[in-house]
Amino acid sequence: MGQYFSLSAASFLLASGYAGARSVLEPAGEEAQQIAVLFWVMLSGGALIWLGVVGLLLHSALFNRRRLAEKSASRIILWGGVVFPSVTLCALLAYALWLMPGLRPFAQASSAALRIEVTGRQFWWEVVYHPSQGPPVASANEIRLPVGERVELTLKSADVIHSFWIPPLGGKMDMIPGRINRLSLKATKPGVFRGPCAEYCGTSHALMAFSAVAMEPEAFRSWLAAQAIPAPSAGASGSALFLRHGCGSCHFVAGTDARGTIGPDLSHLGSRVTVGAGILPNTEDAVARFIARPELIKPGSSMPAFDMLPPGDVRAIAAWLRGLQ
């Protein structure tokens, strides 16, 4: 059984890299592009001012040490210390404010063809797709969106305050219990990105993430259609073990009697980029480790340990779950 528990510090470090790009500086969405430009403008402006101030300081300390007349000193203070900062700050503030309506395109959000409802939970993400046509599609810990199309996200929380953030796609937005916050995103490049929880939410806050996958619209639509129906292998032999050991009281798996809603929906676990809410690669070994000792991988999670089960059963359940494509 020891193989399940061989979770070293190194694999934790590696784990954080599994869900793809996460840099604000490599934008792959319309909103993130504006944020990146804002960052570079602020950085270059700040660097220029810093160079100017340090240059003046060196100039006066090393090269020009004569005393200034009181009148010209006052003039330098007035222009360099009052007028210049006021005008510069005014311009930077105006630029940032001018960007704001574009960073939060609320008017366009309501006309989006796809709405994705995301609910933050300690320490995972419940995801429900609401396409303009067809029934809602449930998933968890992974968000897929079509490239080039605006998507509206409705953000909720079931317990404490979380914050939703896909750095390469856009700014962050809090998920507040009792409130629905809206966010609008438009991916411009396909790719796999990592979305971390951006508001401290408890013991495993740092281990609460998801993978965001921007796909070509056609591929996205066929993926969503496949998600809407039970995985072909849902009835295979592992499902009996899954149900016998009580997993179905917390987890939902379409096409089986597993109808729980406390834990993440596992209907298509095998098709996800990561498992354990964005922290482990989607391999049979990782799934088996999580089933046996979840508290080692995600301290404070509600899932109980199943290390009392025969290792063969855990392995079989993991293999079945991995097969749910």
Added chain:
Amino acid sequence: MRLIPKQIETLWTLFTAPVVWAAHFLVCYLGAAIYCAKPELVGLSFSAVRAGIAAATVIALSLIALSAWLAWRQWGFGTDDPPHDDPTRRDRTLFQGFATLLLSGLSFIAVIFTAMPALFLTECIR
């Protein structure tokens, strides 16, 4: 009735401009927050909120400009240069006038910064 108040010596004139800034800040932020929480209660469009903020800003800037002019007068219209640090009544008055003038400048800029979002935001965030 005189249009411009005569010069009096009190510490309170020092705070005129920051108080105007604080009042303007509250009017803008509370007004926008109440409107966005209960638009049906107010029954106006968001442009009316922006117009209200514009009016409050013009009033606040005028009051601060007046405060600055009074401070300038108290400072003797710039006849003396700081520091006014002699233990005399005259230096005390000049010091207070100069400090009030600087605070008025700061408040003037702060009022503009407070009002600037209304130039760019055209709807409530829900």
